[in-house]
Amino acid sequence: xxxxxxxxxxxxxxxxxxxxxxxxxxxxxxxxxxxxxxxxxxxxxxxxxxxxxxxxxxxxxxxxxxxxxxxxxxxxxxxxxxxxxxxxxxxxxxxxxxxxxxxxxxxxxxxxxxxxxxxxxxxxxxxxxxxxxxxxxxxxxxxxxxxxxxxxxxxxxxxxxxxxxxxxxxxxxxxxxxxxxxxxxxxxxxxxx
Numbered sequence: 001x002x003x004x005x006x007x008x009x010x011x012x013x014x015x016x017x018x019x020x021x022x023x024x025x026x027x028x029x030x031x032x033x034x035x036x037x038x039x040x041x042x043x044x045x046x047x048x049x050x051x052x053x054x055x056x057x058x059x060x061x062x063x064x065x066x067x068x069x070x071x072x073x074x075x076x077x078x079x080x081x082x083x084x085x086x087x088x089x090x091x092x093x094x095x096x097x098x099x100x101x102x103x104x105x106x107x108x109x110x111x112x113x114x115x116x117x118x119x120x121x122x123x124x125x126x127x128x129x130x131x132x133x134x135x136x137x138x139x140x141x142x143x144x145x146x147x148x149x150x151x152x153x154x155x156x157x158x159x160x161x162x163x164x165x166x167x168x169x170x171x172x173x174x175x176x177x178x179x180x181x182x183x184x185x186x187x188x189x190x191x192x193x
Contacts, residue, residue, distance in 0.1 A: 060080060060083035060085060060162070061086070062160055074125060075127075075185040077122070077183055078120075079115060085117045087164050088164060089163060089167055090160070092160045093158070094160055095156070096157055097155050097157030097188055102137050102151060106191065107134065108153070108191055110126070110188060111126045111132045111133070111187040112124075112125070112126050112187070113127055115182075117183060143169065154188060155188050155192075156188060159188070160183070162181065163184065
């Protein structure tokens with residue numbers, strides 16, 4: 001009986017050792033990538049805000065941004081997928097205005113719509129609220145992209161502003177993700193009044 005117990009004990013230990021060896025992995029095999037088939041395409045993972053994304057090979061220009069709607073009406077803003085956000089402030093008058101251009105220190109009354117580059121979604125719009133925004137140009141009441149980008153705007157003009165992070169909210173804040181490029185369409189309701 002004592003010998004039978006020893007044989008069973010040795011057999012059990014041998015079986016356990018064999019099982020451990022069989023379940024182990026060879027380091028060489030573990031470093032080889034494997035692939036599995038999926039019944040449906042994988043859902044894309046959104047980049048982490050502020051994380052670098054792969055370059056498209058060129059920076060967008062004002063001509064790449066789609067804007068529909070007339071002065072006084074809420075615009076529809078479309079940001080393309082085939083170019084990178086510009087690193088410099090871009091301004092373009094989409095509808096000309098009249099009268100003298102805005103200068104630093106002058107009061108402005110502006111309507112605006114804001115779309116964020118990373119998710120291509122409207123974040124804010126004074127058009128939707130039905131109330132234009134008032135500011136004094138160059139007084140630091142707004143982001144630097146506005147203080148610089150609205151210089152020279154004429155009453156009645158619709159102007160596109162593409163604002164890089166360093167002239168916007170930089171590290172983020174006020175609902176803006178870190179290092180976000182901002183796309184504004186602004187209507188100059190009143191200049192210098």
